[in-house]
Amino acid sequence: MKRILLVLVGVVVLAVSAVAGAFFWAESGVQRSVAPPGAPTVEFTVPKGTTGRGLGPQLASQGLISDARLWRWLLFRRGHFAPKAGRHAVSPSMTMAEIATALEGAPIPDDVPFVVIEGWRLRDTDAALAAAGLIKPGAYIAAASQPERFTAPFPLPKGTLEGYLYPETYRVVPGAFKVEEMLQRQLDTFAERFYTPNKEAIARSGRSLHEVVVMASMLEREEPVPAQRPLVAGILWKRVDKGFPLGVDATSRYELAEWNDRLAFLKRLRNLEDPWNTRHRKGLPPGPIGAPTVESLQAALAPKPSEFWYYLHDAERRLHPSRNAEEHEALRRKYNVY
Template structure:
């Protein structure tokens, strides 16, 4: 009987100890979970730029976070993501995180913020080499990389551009994006080309025409873009160029010559430049449109090139306030040149509307 009581007491004690052990273990695990959720890896924290690549799986992201010191436990971080329904919501990009943040804040930043994005505004009328400088200054890729990208045969073929480079197809726009780690300039060139074709469907809503026809429109639009100082005149200027082409007249567009002179042009257009037959972009001596676009036209200039104004004007001259005087005859044009150019006030003259 005594032995039975001893055995019973021992069993109870063992059960109590086991219960305390299990309870203690559960308490310890709960304490660890609470510590993980409420304690930052470091105090004070360090700011870290963290990159998530497109298509990267969550376990890899969690492992990279731990290696950077941004979390302390990958398994618990994964469980937190599953528990909150954010396991598949992490975005690709570059994020500004801190080792002084608790895990939930890190997860929230990765799943709800836009990350570290760069903004670049590329205005209408820039050449590809001017655009390259803008891209480099914005930190979205080197100018050399952009130069290679715009002439990349594989990139051009992927979008059906049958030209030596992407001039005219680098759509002017304000872009907000996170550059990829590899070949950021190439990525930027492709983003701009993709944006061109997105807008091209607004110009040709019934479907894009054959490339040759579209390319002629882009060339004409680039001339309109460079000659327009008053936005209301785009379609009228396009109409002048169309009328001259129909009559087999030389276009005689100064910006085409300047483009042919290349990045080294010093701003001084000389008389000898107007007669230079070696410049394929010299529309004072070569008939028809130049061999390619001379800048990246915006949507309005593309629309004007495809839908020019119907009129009988053959000439236009800048009036010095951003607008132009349009003439039907050479005699009228010469009078306008004397009035607005030869007698112009250089101190108040401007090429664009203000």
């Protein structure tokens, strides 16, 4: 009888030891990560309809956990697990508990790139957003025509935000796009890229921020080579300061429905009352004519002095400056530019 009792006690002890060993194995397993701290973050996708237990083999196969059985133990111990379908940022340096918490959080938004091209007008960006199905036509222009609704570390213009909406590639979420948020992001990018780093230089320049933006918007359209823009800026500022018409034809295109509509452009050039006609009107145009890049803004802020008063581009878009009207006309004839 004693022998039987001893055997039974031994079996119980072994069973308890096995359970205890399994418990400690499971507990230590769920508290360890499979990689040391600093391992790269990866995207893990929770498919729609997948159960919590069903994620274990997927996590193990991607090297995010060591054993799917440990994952089942973690879920048993948690008692409740509600992962969100979608993409999640996780790392093999996270513990299982941390991974589980991450999978219950909001998934990575399904954003896509939207490119605002250098020199685009409000109407151009509006049309591109509408074509992408992100807004109804006119929504971007309407929102940009209420500058008082936005914030910036610089004085916002009156009328519209034309010229201050930085051209860049922005990540947007279809189905959750808000035009006001897009405009604020563009203003923030303008401040980050240009205004904040150059705030003191703008104050010393003798020009207002708005004047710099207007000039930069013309440079964006006038000179395709960024390295040449300071020289062109020097010529244009000199003409402004001396009371000569700028002669920037891009300003006469600004209000055209289609920028390259030549017949409509020539008609506007003949209109001497058009405030955007800088062939005849002196000074800067009424406002910016598009979205300038930081290269154009820097050129407008720091123009290059020179002996030149005129410039033109040949058929290859190469710049040819000249010192006087005679040289300018000779270059016109040479390169057939009229």
